[in-house]
Amino acid sequence: MKSHKLYIRRARPGLGKALDVRLLRYCVRKALGAEGVDRPCEVSVLITDDAGIREINREFRDKDAPTDVLSFPMQMLSPGDFKPGLTEVDPETGLLPLGDIVLxxxxIADQAARFGHSADREMAYLVVHSVLHLLGYDHMDEGPDKRLMRAREKAILREAGLPE
Structure with missing residues (x-):
């Protein structure tokens, strides 16, 4: 069986060079595994800065402000129920394109300092959070969807050895 393919790029050379890309890969794979994703998938990750994410946020979400992470799912999935149809697989690669993550x-650096943990720990949380969005989770209100997503984030981070 093919494994998941992760495409990680930086908006410019050296940007976010202190971030552990191996940890990023590990967290994506941990989240996919914890959610029962047993089909080889592809995920694209862009590491940018506040100006870059602000531009993307403005273009795609009509929000003229920087944010920590953006998720752009390519599949219509239900939280906790990974059952995509066979037609979504890219015929050239044999991979299921899940979507794009922008960090x-x-x-990451600002929030890590504010919350009193490392930038890698903050990045790990944001990556797991974003992968869950790619898999259909949402948190737009304070109801059960948000509680479910937060519980899955905590469980996956704990399983990855990165508890709160």
Whole structure:
């Protein structure tokens, strides 16, 4: 069986170079495994800065502000129920394209300092959070969807050896 393919790029050379890309890969794979994703998938990750994520946020979400992470799912999935149809697989690669993740290295550093943990720990949380969005989870209100997503984030991070 093919494994998951992760495409990680930086908006410019050296951006977010302090971030552990191996940890990023590990967290994506941990989240996919914890959610029962047994089909080889592809995920694209862009590491940018506040200006870059602000531009993307403005273009795609009509929000003229930087944010920590953006998720752009390519499949219509239900939380906790990974059952995509066979038609979504890319015939050229044999992989299921799950979507794109955009991370702001600036926000990661700022939030890590504010929350009192490492930038890698902050990045790990944001990556798991974003993968869950790619898999259909949402948290737009304070109801059961948000509680379910937060519980899955905590469980996956604990399983990855990165508890709160």
């Amino acid at each position: 702001s290295a600036d926000r």
